[in-house]
Amino acid sequence: MISKAEILILMPEIFILTLACLILIVDTFSQDPLRRVTYYLSQLTLVLTAVLVIGFSPEQTVYAFGNSFISDGMSVVLKTGVFVISFFAFLYSHEYLKEHGWLKGEYFVLGLFAILGMMILISAYSLLTVYLGLELLSLSLYAMIAMHRESTTASEAAMKFFVLGAIASGMLLYGMSMIYGVTGSLELGTIATNIESNGDNPLLVFGLVFIMVGIAFKLGAVPFHMWIPDVYQGSPTCVTLFIASAPKLAAFAMAMRLLVDGLQPLLNDWQGMLIILSILSMATGNIIAISQTNIKRMLAYSTIAHVGFLLLGLLSGTPSGYAGSMFYIITYALMSMGAFGMIILLGRKGFEADELAHFKGLSERSPWFAFIMLILMFSMAGVPPFLGFWGKWFVLKEVVDAGFVWLAATAVFFSIIGAYYYIRVIKFMYFDKADSMTAIKASKQMRFALSVNGLALLILGLMPGALLAICVSVLSIAA
Amino acid sequence: MIEQTVFYIFSALLLLSAGLMITVRNPVFAALFLILSFFSTSAIWLLLEAEFLAITLVVVYVGAVMILFMFVVMMLDINLSALREGFARYLPIGGMVAISMALSMVLVINAGEFGLASDTVQRHGADYSNTKELGVALYTHYLYPFEIAGAILLVAIIAAITLTMRGPRSSKAQKPGEQVLVKSTDRLRIIKMKSEGADSEPEKDPLAESKLAQSEDITVKKESL
Numbered sequence: 007m008i009s010k011a012e013i014l015i016l017m018p019e020i021f022i023l024t025l026a027c028l029i030l031i032v033d034t035f036s037q038d039p040l041r042r043v044t045y046y047l048s049q050l051t052l053v054l055t056a057v058l059v060i061g062f063s064p065e066q067t068v069y070a071f072g073n074s075f076i077s078d079g080m081s082v083v084l085k086t087g088v089f090v091i092s093f094f095a096f097l098y099s100h101e102y103l104k105e106h107g108w109l110k111g112e113y114f115v116l117g118l119f120a121i122l123g124m125m126i127l128i129s130a131y132s133l134l135t136v137y138l139g140l141e142l143l144s145l146s147l148y149a150m151i152a153m154h155r156e157s158t159t160a161s162e163a164a165m166k167f168f169v170l171g172a173i174a175s176g177m178l179l180y181g182m183s184m185i186y187g188v189t190g191s192l193e194l195g196t197i198a199t200n201i202e203s204n205g206d207n208p209l210l211v212f213g214l215v216f217i218m219v220g221i222a223f224k225l226g227a228v229p230f231h232m233w234i235p236d237v238y239q240g241s242p243t244c245v246t247l248f249i250a251s252a253p254k255l256a257a258f259a260m261a262m263r264l265l266v267d268g269l270q271p272l273l274n275d276w277q278g279m280l281i282i283l284s285i286l287s288m289a290t291g292n293i294i295a296i297s298q299t300n301i302k303r304m305l306a307y308s309t310i311a312h313v314g315f316l317l318l319g320l321l322s323g324t325p326s327g328y329a330g331s332m333f334y335i336i337t338y339a340l341m342s343m344g345a346f347g348m349i350i351l352l353g354r355k356g357f358e359a360d361e362l363a364h365f366k367g368l369s370e371r372s373p374w375f376a377f378i379m380l381i382l383m384f385s386m387a388g389v390p391p392f393l394g395f396w397g398k399w400f401v402l403k404e405v406v407d408a409g410f411v412w413l414a415a416t417a418v419f420f421s422i423i424g425a426y427y428y429i430r431v432i433k434f435m436y437f438d439k440a441d442s443m444t445a446i447k448a449s450k451q452m453r454f455a456l457s458v459n460g461l462a463l464l465i466l467g468l469m470p471g472a473l474l475a476i477c478v479s480v481l482s483i484a485a
Numbered sequence: 486m487i488e489q490t491v492f493y494i495f496s497a498l499l500l501l502s503a504g505l506m507i508t509v510r511n512p513v514f515a516a517l518f519l520i521l522s523f524f525s526t527s528a529i530w531l532l533l534e535a536e537f538l539a540i541t542l543v544v545v546y547v548g549a550v551m552i553l554f555m556f557v558v559m560m561l562d563i564n565l566s567a568l569r570e571g572f573a574r575y576l577p578i579g580g581m582v583a584i585s586m587a588l589s590m591v592l593v594i595n596a597g598e599f600g601l602a603s604d605t606v607q608r609h610g611a612d613y614s615n616t617k618e619l620g621v622a623l624y625t626h627y628l629y630p631f632e633i634a635g636a637i638l639l640v641a642i643i644a645a646i647t648l649t650m651r652g653p654r655s656s657k658a659q660k661p662g663e664q665v666l667v668k669s670t671d672r673l674r675i676i677k678m679k680s681e682g683a684d685s686e687p688e689k690d691p692l693a694e695s696k697l698a699q700s701e702d703i704t705v706k707k708e709s710l
Contacts, residue, residue: 008628016629023636030643071629112647119640126633138633145637149644187599212593 012070015077018058025051026118033111041111045100048114056089073193076131079480084128084255091252091339092121099244101452102350120146124256132192133182144171151241163240170233178220184213194268201271211275218279224257228286231310238306247346251339258335273323280321287314292424302360312338319401322408329477330400337397344382344459351448367440376435378460385463387428393463396470499525512558520551537616
């Protein structure tokens with residue numbers, strides 16, 4: 007039977023679901039073309055849910071609802087990260103939608119449902135909840151992309167994302183059915199103990215392969231990356247920003263739950279698969295990004311390269327390796343959000359600043375935002391003392407500790423190649439003449455948020471210890 | 486023995502109809518074969534004593550989803566030649582992947598691995614209610630996934646409405662209530678104008694003259710009202 011304590015553990019999820027429904031009703035009666043009430047209520051919901059998540063964070067790991075829900079240190083940290091990032095993403099989105107003139111209240115409602123999906127995915131402890139959380143997240147994202155009906159590229163992106171996402175979900179489910187067939191349980195903890203006691207079975211690896219396809223698709227690792235460039239480029243920039251930031255944390259949590267919590271006994275099998283995915287992702291992402299002229303597409307390939315790096319930490323198979331990966335994905339989400347925010351800042355009605363050429367001479371038009379973009383690009387390239395450098399550093403250290411020195415060397419090699427296209431953006435901003443000297447038109451909130459976002463990378467980069475300590479402590483308890 | 490025979494008959498039917506569904510050229514036939522495969526699946530579920538699921542499959546999928554699907558197929562003019570374009574081009578690589586997948590699956594999967602060979606279906610008496618058991622499981626043990634599924638359906642509704650609704654349409658129907666309440670001031674706007682041409686030079690512009698005439702006309706109308 008369901009106890010009161012179980013309901014309390016689930017409080018943040020119940021709260022956000024209730025408020026999302028409430029906001030949907032409030033929005034129906036709203037006459038305001040700027041949807042201020044909807045927007046402010048959504049932001050308030052995010053803040054309050056974050057308070058609830060931190061307030062209800064348990065002392066030790068707790069399970070609820072027949073072990074299909076887990077609340078542990080990792081879930082609290084990742085959920086808080088999702089809220090912070092979504093808060094910024096909503097702010098940027100509101101500015102973007104206002105400027106481009108297709109503001110709809112449902113955008114924020116669907117965004118909240120996507121966040122609910124991320125929370126469920128992060129806290130999932132059974133195959134069923136992993137799948138359902140993933141579907142809730144993906145469905146909301148498909149709709150958010152397709153919402154801009156006048157744009158054919160957005161419809162195309164939504165369609166591609168939808169069809170490929172459905173195939174990936176099918177693969178994931180097939181793998182899950184194999185694992186369930188062998189272990190007889192949906193619950194991840196029981197699956198791990200069953201595998202340990204019953205020993206090896208070829209069917210387990212067979213199931214693992216399909217689960218790995220699902221994870222690789224959701225993260226965007228090569229060779230399951232085909233959707234990323236098209237979807238990132240085709241979607242409206244505010245949706246790209248949202249897709250490229252918060253859901254990556256959820257996808258990381260999904261990989262952690264399935265591979266580490268559920269299939270830890272198969273470490274030797276999935277380690278090999280991750281090595282292949284990782285090297286291919288780093289190579290493809292970094293090399294193809296060089297030839298891009300569209301910055302959204304370039305950042306899409308850079309995402310693929312970053313995912314390769316993220317997998318390095320996972321494949322080391324140690325709690326500190328997982329902590330390195332977690333640190334990496336949080337820093338990645340911050341950087342990617344800032345970079346797409348910059349594209350929104352430079353755009354205006356009827357104009358998207360999504361070509362690399364649009365960044366030419368930015369230092370003359372706005373020295374401050376050119377500096378913020380410089381921080382973002384250096385951080386992505388992994389130049390010290392910015393945050394991105396530490397992400398790469400911790401992950402590489404763990405890979406070397408795990409005994410894969412050659413892999414670390416390969417990773418460094420590809421990130422040097424990658425540095426080229428990040429620094430090229432900086433060259434455009436500081437050493438090229440601007441095509442037009444149009445003043446940057448953006449609200450105070452937008453300017454402030456973007457500055458905070460950029461400076462956070464610098465300040466956290468100077469003091470990376472605190473964030474890393476959090477990642478290490480929550481994962482050493484879990485393991 | 487009879488049970489096994491029934492199982493094999495329906496399994497064969499299922500495989501056959503599923504295969505025909507994707508190979509047949511006419512989309513209406515394809516939909517009908519899909520319906521047949523749903524029927525065979527529900528028959529296999531009946532053998533497993535999962536009556537509720539079997540009936541739900543027929544009622545929901547055959548009764549509702551597939552009928553809608555048939556409507557769509559019949560209404561849309563699907564160009565088959567466009568769909569089949571590139572079939573021959575992708576056949577070699579697609580076929581190779583499919584064959585290697587099928588081979589590896591056959592090699593890996595057999596009932597023994599799942600421990601199914603020794604298991605038989607647990608039999609229950611006539612008073613055992615499948616529906617009740619499902620309901621109890623759904624609302625206790627699987628309450629959390631059940632609620633998430635509800636949220637997913639809600640998102641589907643919101644998304645469908647957002648993507649298709651184009652705002653309220655203005656109709657051109659008559660509104661008798663408003664017609665009755667109309668006043669003369671709603672129809673006629675009276676503008677006071679200084680008459681031109683009295684002290685200034687006489688205008689030769691015919692347009693201005695007609696304007697003058699109009700304004701006089703209006704004042705006349707006002708008096709008559």
